[in-house]
Amino acid sequence: MGETFLTIDNVTKSFGATTVVRNVDIAIDKGEFVSFLGPSGCGKTTTLRMVAGFEGPTTGRILIDGKDVTNLKPNQRSIGMVFQSYALFPNMTVAQNIAFGLKVAGASTDAITARVEEMLGIIKLPEHGGRYPFQLSGGQQQRVALARALAVKPSVLLLDEPLSALDAKIRISLRAEIRAIQRELGITTIYVTHDQEEALSMSDRIVVMNEGRVEQIGTPLDIYNKPSSRFVASFVGTLTVLPAKIVNASKGTLSLDGQSIHAGKKFTGAPGKTVSVALRPEAIAIGKGGANANRLDAKVASVNFLGSIVRVKVRTGAQDISLDMFNQSTTAPPKVGEKVTVNFNPDDLVVLDGPAEG
Amino acid sequence: MTDAAISDPAAGRSAPPAGARSLNLPTQWLGVAPFFLFALMFLILPTAYLVLGAFQNDQGEFTLANIYALSQPSILAAYWISIRISLASALLGAFTGLAIAVAIVRGGLPNWVRSATMTFSGVASNFAGVPLAFAFLATLGRLGLVTVLMNTLFGVNIYAYGFNILSFWGLTLTYLYFQIPLMVVIITPAIDGLKKEWGEAAATLGATTWQYWRMVVIPVLWPSFLGTVILLFANAFGAIATAYALTGSSLNIVPILLYAQIRGDVLHNPHLGYALAFGMIFITGLANIFYIWFRTRSERWLK
Amino acid sequence: MKGTRFWAWLTFGIGAAYFFIPLIATIEFSLRMRRGAYSFDAYRVVFGDERFQATFGYSVLVAAFTIVLGVLIVVPTAYWIRLRLPHIRPVVEFITLLPLIIPAIVIVFGYIRMYGSSSPLPFLATTRGTDLLLAIGYATLALPYMYRAVDTGLRTIDVRTLTEAAQILGAGWATIITRVILPNVLIAVLSGAFLTFAIVIGEFTMASLLNRPAFGPYLQNIGANRAYEPAALAIIAFFITWGCMAVIQILSRYAPKSASRPN
Numbered sequence: 056m057g058e059t060f061l062t063i064d065n066v067t068k069s070f071g072a073t074t075v076v077r078n079v080d081i082a083i084d085k086g087e088f089v090s091f092l093g094p095s096g097c098g099k100t101t102t103l104r105m106v107a108g109f110e111g112p113t114t115g116r117i118l119i120d121g122k123d124v125t126n127l128k129p130n131q132r133s134i135g136m137v138f139q140s141y142a143l144f145p146n147m148t149v150a151q152n153i154a155f156g157l158k159v160a161g162a163s164t165d166a167i168t169a170r171v172e173e174m175l176g177i178i179k180l181p182e183h184g185g186r187y188p189f190q191l192s193g194g195q196q197q198r199v200a201l202a203r204a205l206a207v208k209p210s211v212l213l214l215d216e217p218l219s220a221l222d223a224k225i226r227i228s229l230r231a232e233i234r235a236i237q238r239e240l241g242i243t244t245i246y247v248t249h250d251q252e253e254a255l256s257m258s259d260r261i262v263v264m265n266e267g268r269v270e271q272i273g274t275p276l277d278i279y280n281k282p283s284s285r286f287v288a289s290f291v292g293t294l295t296v297l298p299a300k301i302v303n304a305s306k307g308t309l310s311l312d313g314q315s316i317h318a319g320k321k322f323t324g325a326p327g328k329t330v331s332v333a334l335r336p337e338a339i340a341i342g343k344g345g346a347n348a349n350r351l352d353a354k355v356a357s358v359n360f361l362g363s364i365v366r367v368k369v370r371t372g373a374q375d376i377s378l379d380m381f382n383q384s385t386t387a388p389p390k391v392g393e394k395v396t397v398n399f400n401p402d403d404l405v406v407l408d409g410p411a412e413g
Numbered sequence: 414m415t416d417a418a419i420s421d422p423a424a425g426r427s428a429p430p431a432g433a434r435s436l437n438l439p440t441q442w443l444g445v446a447p448f449f450l451f452a453l454m455f456l457i458l459p460t461a462y463l464v465l466g467a468f469q470n471d472q473g474e475f476t477l478a479n480i481y482a483l484s485q486p487s488i489l490a491a492y493w494i495s496i497r498i499s500l501a502s503a504l505l506g507a508f509t510g511l512a513i514a515v516a517i518v519r520g521g522l523p524n525w526v527r528s529a530t531m532t533f534s535g536v537a538s539n540f541a542g543v544p545l546a547f548a549f550l551a552t553l554g555r556l557g558l559v560t561v562l563m564n565t566l567f568g569v570n571i572y573a574y575g576f577n578i579l580s581f582w583g584l585t586l587t588y589l590y591f592q593i594p595l596m597v598v599i600i601t602p603a604i605d606g607l608k609k610e611w612g613e614a615a616a617t618l619g620a621t622t623w624q625y626w627r628m629v630v631i632p633v634l635w636p637s638f639l640g641t642v643i644l645l646f647a648n649a650f651g652a653i654a655t656a657y658a659l660t661g662s663s664l665n666i667v668p669i670l671l672y673a674q675i676r677g678d679v680l681h682n683p684h685l686g687y688a689l690a691f692g693m694i695f696i697t698g699l700a701n702i703f704y705i706w707f708r709t710r711s712e713r714w715l716k
Numbered sequence: 717m718k719g720t721r722f723w724a725w726l727t728f729g730i731g732a733a734y735f736f737i738p739l740i741a742t743i744e745f746s747l748r749m750r751r752g753a754y755s756f757d758a759y760r761v762v763f764g765d766e767r768f769q770a771t772f773g774y775s776v777l778v779a780a781f782t783i784v785l786g787v788l789i790v791v792p793t794a795y796w797i798r799l800r801l802p803h804i805r806p807v808v809e810f811i812t813l814l815p816l817i818i819p820a821i822v823i824v825f826g827y828i829r830m831y832g833s834s835s836p837l838p839f840l841a842t843t844r845g846t847d848l849l850l851a852i853g854y855a856t857l858a859l860p861y862m863y864r865a866v867d868t869g870l871r872t873i874d875v876r877t878l879t880e881a882a883q884i885l886g887a888g889w890a891t892i893i894t895r896v897i898l899p900n901v902l903i904a905v906l907s908g909a910f911l912t913f914a915i916v917i918g919e920f921t922m923a924s925l926l927n928r929p930a931f932g933p934y935l936q937n938i939g940a941n942r943a944y945e946p947a948a949l950a951i952i953a954f955f956i957t958w959g960c961m962a963v964i965q966i967l968s969r970y971a972p973k974s975a976s977r978p979n
Binding site for chain 1: 608610611613614615617618619620621624628629633
């Protein structure tokens with residue numbers, strides 16, 4: 056990784072008696088694409104708005120390129136921002152929208168024309184310069200908003216749930232497009248989203264936030280495979296959380312509904328204590344598995360066909376476990392009520408503290 | 414016309430014979446016939462009758478003499494003072510109303526200020542006519558509370574300074590009592606329509622508050638603002654009850670002149686009365702045509 | 717931010733002063749009838765005046781007719797246009813806006829010339845006919861407000877689906893309008909009705925030129941001849957308007973909310 060470009064230094068934000076962001080510490084490298092991921096109300100948008108300068112932190116500092124910008128107004132920070140609602144100026148054409156930042160900065164007409172032309176090319180709307188926002192689709196409007204934000208060559212790009220208002224198909228194609236443009240320009244980017252798929256597919260690193268705190272910072276792979284907390288594990292990806300009783304912590308054995316299983320990673324706890332164990336649906340398969348695999352006897356409770364995968368729910372005693380299998384025309388999915396054995400690798404079993412809830 | 418028949422689902426259902434199709438047409442229009450009949454009989458024809466009368470002499474022949482007769486000094490003066498009062502009360506009302514609307518929407522005032530203002534504006538914009546004149550006589554008339562208080566507290570006799578409630582400024586000040594609230598009622602939703610994100614986007618792009626207002630807010634609000642100014646103008650231009658109750662017939666504005674003409678043919682020429690009425694429609698109509706022209710010409714971004 | 721709030725308060729304060737001082741002055745003036753002491757004498761005189769009771773009663777009656785007439789003309793039209801003739805909406809909207817452009821005095825002038833006693837439709841030949849013409853004139857004045865209120869009410873419900881659902885259940889047109897559409901836009905119609913009432917109750921021009929004994933001409937007459945009663949009448953009129961607006965605001969709380977605007 057390169058040098059740190061944007062620092063959010065121990066920032067806290069309170070509105071009256073309620074604290075919405077607590078001691079957030081994030082260092083972002085130059086050219087890095089970082090997502091803030093979390094449920095609504097987790098403080099991710101407030102953090103972004105503090106970087107933009109719309110809110111001032113109660114305590115802490117924000118530094119861009121080594122310069123303390125905490126007390127600078129938004130229009131002095133050299134940032135580009137894209138909003139969920141596009142926020143294009145309705146009285147201006149696409150070209151005028153893109154030119155706005157250059158115009159207020161006093162750029163020459165020739166320079167503006169050239170830059171607008173270039174930006175229209177980058178967002179692949181070269182013929183749309185003369186249109187008004189209401190004549191464009193949502194996806195096109197958001198591309199224009201991106202071009203408008205980037206036209207002034209900001210040092211940081213902030214995107215606040217930019218795809219939430221769009222259709223599923225456009226969302227996926229725009230994801231790739233935004234990421235490609237970001238890579239090409241090498242611009243340091245913060246992307247706020249509540250959609251884990253978006254965060255996982257686009258980011259260099261993800262900051263998972265909850266209740267104003269940073270839960271985990273890491274690469275998408277780390278976040279998904281090695282969740283550091285129960286919140287991260289359950290928020291990112293689908294997860295089955297089950298209560299299990301510790302049999303012998305040093306040997307890594309537990310008892311799940313009377314069936315014995317063992318975990319690949321170390322954990323601690325007195326024998327007989329109930330802990331939560333988590334499993335991702337894709338880690339479980341039907342069949343006996345390899346020699347080292349955990350096996351559970353279960354009964355098929357439901358079968359849901361989701362296209363490329365089939366999600367099967369099996370029941371062991373009182374617990375439902377979800378598992379995913381690929382849809383293959385040669386092997387039919389199991390039938391409801393069928394008795395099956397499922398297996399999973401001990402390394403895929405995550406032992407979390409505390410008993411399972413809900 | 415054929416659109417109606419085609420868009421009717423019944424018409425396409427079973428390819429009816431030609432007779433049925435032509436029968437279908439009037440039934441489509443039967444639903445709106447009472448409205449059009451009403452509008453024709455009680456809105457359009459009476460107006461058209463006056464407009465035609467303005468271009469006819471006693472023998473029913475076409476003439477421009479009535480229109481020409483409007484140019485006599487007393488009538489021209491009446492039009493001129495009417496236009497001035499309407500324009501002054503419309504513009505002052507519009508800018509003051511806009512300032513109040515901006516203050517209650519964007520000024521960071523508590524919520525009750527906004528709801529109280531909106532409720533009061535709804536009432537005051539409909540509080541016109543004779544009672545309004547009474548209220549202003551009780552306030553700024555020779556014995557009005559403000560007049561008396563100014564005199565006893567500050568020793569200022571506003572009437573000695575040339576103020577008169579029965580004057581251009583007196584009437585304008587009175588008209589503002591319904592003009593300002595009408596502006597507030599109409600323009601507040603338009604200000605609500607300004608998205609907060611526009612301001613934030615402009616700020617991140619380096620714009621100052623003034624640049625944001627000049628390049629986004631004013632152009633966006635302009636059509637509704639201008640439209641409301643025209644409405645306020647027409648509102649004041651046709652108003653008679655307040656002026657009549659306030660001034661009797663001492664202030665020679667067009668509606669009062671027309672009122673006197675209808676009651677007693679003071680101009681001694683019925684067709685000149687028609688011309689007077691035509692002149693009023695012409696001016697309010699012209700204002701509206703200007704507005705429509707302006708809107709279609711400069712506001713291509715409006716859906 | 718602090719500066720903004722200061723200017724906002726200042727603007728609001730000046731506006732509030734402009735609007736409240738005349739009300740206070742009028743109230744004060746209306747209480748001055750008895751020499752040397754504040755009293756409600758002016759109100760007592762006004763309410764005791766036979767002509768007040770007669771003209772007010774007359775205007776209430778005309779307002780009621782106006783509202784019925786307005787509803788009969790506007791509701792079916794607005795409904796039919798939403799359902800079957802959306803392409804003529806601009807024409808109808810333009811017509812409903814005409815009364816804002818054509819002054820009331822011009823409209824009533826036209827009536828006097830067109831519907832005189834020697835015309836083919838001699839409304840003005842009889843007292844009842846003139847009363848009817850006054851209600852008609854008021855209905856045109858209220859047309860912009862009534863139409864907009866009803867049309868807004870219709871927009872919040874899905875007229876077409878409701879109509880089709882009723883038709884599938886075998887309802888006729890009369891049933892659809894009275895049992896399905898009207899109850900759903902009742903709040904909007906009532907709002908329009910109270911606004912109409914507020915506009916019509918003290919109207920002067922039309923009533924005066926048609927020589928009807930309405931509240932507006934009575935007010936004008938008192939204003940020309942009395943000192944303290946006009947102030948009392950102004951306060952009474954203000955509270956009537958205020959009452960109408962309050963009812964509209966209370967009604968709007970019960971209005972069905974549009975599906976597209978969830979707030």
